[in-house]
Amino acid sequence: MESIFDEDTRKCDDCGCTQNNACVGGCYWITDNLCSSCLENKADHDLKIGPVYFEAVIQGLKNFEIRRNDRNFKVEDIVNLRELEKGMYTGRILTVEIIYITDFEQKEDYVVFGFAAILPNMN
Known part of the structure; x- marks a missing residue:
């Protein structure tokens, strides 16, 4: 036992x-x-994100991205959002999982994906 x-x-x-x-x-x-x-x-994608948008994600005000779909985003993909300020990475990362995706009413080759945060790293 x-x-x-x-x-x-x-x-x-x-x-x-x-x-x-x-x-x-x-x-x-x-x-x-x-x-x-x-x-x-294990992230499928690493994406740059500006400080204003990164902070909105941290505060729970923003849970989506509008992106060119040159990476073939899919539901359940893991994405590292890496804060970029003045052309330099700050070291702050938020790992999220795509939970919804649509191209409805978007520019050609663009999608909106909804995500849920699964790993904060606020170094």
């Missing part, structure tokens, strides 16, 4: 960290077998 400790110990399938031995720099659990550090590395 396993102990309660063994049942409660999680292990990331990607990097092997556990709840008792986290990644360097720290991490938290996204699912029972995926840590936050590995999720950021």
Whole structure:
């Protein structure tokens, strides 16, 4: 019979960290077998986002992007929104999952996608 400790110990399938031995720099659990550090590395897309829009996302006021669909965005894609200010990355990242997408009433080759935040990194 396993102990309660063994049942409660999680292990990331990607990097092997556990709840008792986290990644360097720290991490938290996204699912029972995926840590936050590995999720950021699994992103399907990295997108630049200006400070005003990034802050609106952080405050919960903005949960969508209007983008040229040159990347073939799909529902369930993971996207790293990387704050860009004056041509330089600030280091702040928000990882989101696309939960809805439409091209209705958009310019040719553009889409609107709705997202849910799944990993904040406000360094």
